[in-house]
Amino acid sequence: MSVAVAQAPQVAQVTAHARLRGVTRVFEGKLSVHALGPLDLDLARGEFFSVVGPSGCGKTTLMDLIAGLSAPTAGTIIFEDKPVKGEVPDGIGAVFQEDASFPWLTVRDNIAFGLRRAGVDAAEIARRVDYVIGFMGLRDFTTAYPAQLSGGMRQRVCIARTLVLQPRLILLDEPFGALDQQTRLLMGDELLRLWRETGATILLITHALDEAAMLSDRVGVMSARPGRFIDIITTGWARERDSAIVADPAFGAVTARLWSLLRSESLKAIGAKGA
């Protein structure tokens, strides 16, 4: 028994795609704010992991740290066996909640942007961009500008721009936050499809419990600030799944479990008494 316990973390260290240990973020200033941690997390290669938590708990901070957009105050982040320290490593892609499509470029040029800047040769760019355009259902919009598209379509462009670079870890910060419920369910299906086909590891940050429950292999539930994982729930879904899962009784059970964990934390976050 003691041998098994001692070995478990070692196995995790070897197979983890990304590994966080004691990661803490404090924003220094007139009033220093302890935003996050310390927290530990192992992302398995190819898993779909979601993070839910009350507003202001440091979800976006967590994503910025993993992406290398900012450096942790304490602790270590390892991605593919290399430390991440405030610089974006190769192999990580990210999609944000806000519309980040470039309004001055057509859909096609938006998607090709990263490849062109990386100096990939033209034929290879055309091949990869065509594939992603087809994959994301953007074939009829290649010459359109973002301003001519709906919010959902623009977010597709951003996802396509990330996908075309073939990232091995995709970070998604509430990418469907600004979309209506029906579009979100459909985009969720697409996300599952691309996750299966690319084999990438996905870390999705969301405030929608049903979205987390439907899409993920595991859901990390964060506490109110400073954000820490109070629990990590394994959903147990098959890899082949889609939004039809919302009709499964187990889906209701997962969502209910998430809410029971989050309720008091959310009350704390909005400053309610008796939380």
Next chain:
Amino acid sequence: MTRNAAISLTRIAVIVGGIVLLEILCRRHVINPLTLIPPSEMVTSLWHMFGSQKIWDDIAQTFSTVALSFVLSVTAGFALGALVHALPRVRRAIDPLLASYYSIPFFVFYPLLIALFGLNTVPLVVIGFVFATAAMVISTLNGLDRVPRVMTKTARILRLNPARAVWSVTLPSAAPYLFTGLKLALAYSFIGVIAGEFILSGGGLGYSIAYAYNDFDNQTMYALMMFVLVIAVVMNGALHVWEQHMSRKRTRA
């Protein structure tokens, strides 16, 4: 007819109507011909002037001075704006100065500039430059302020180096505001140079207008005034069309 076409047509009708009305009032001597000549005479007078070398020299001098002042003010204004944007403390210090910049009557310094640089085109370039630069600085700051944070984040996620990020993300993102800066800098350079020539210089369109005025030469004076007006309108119109062309794809719903 589309709504835009109707608006354009109304605008043209107002201008043409104004010119026709002026023509009638002048021809009927409701307006004294010693005060104002009919627009048709301005055109014929200008046409005759195009036959002499004098006006081409004036045009060359004024436009080369405006061009120099414009290029210098846009370059310096953009560089200063970007620098100040990168230094928030300096920004806080000079923001009020920038806000009150155009309350200064710069032309009072014009005699000083002539004393410093002599009676040549340098004081004209300087006055145009001084007049135009702040507009470019303010527009640059505006533009850089409005680059969404998510754009900067995206540039970093795409692992662009800082120069690439500025060139391919920040600048295009701020472009509409930078373009406003260009438009203002051109207008202010034009105003600065023509006004300077008008006050004191040895040549140029502004100088010739002032010369004709002192000479009671209404034909020349009004012809040149009309020419300057038309050029200003055409330049602004061209920039406006270009701007519309650029912004259409960004805003078409």
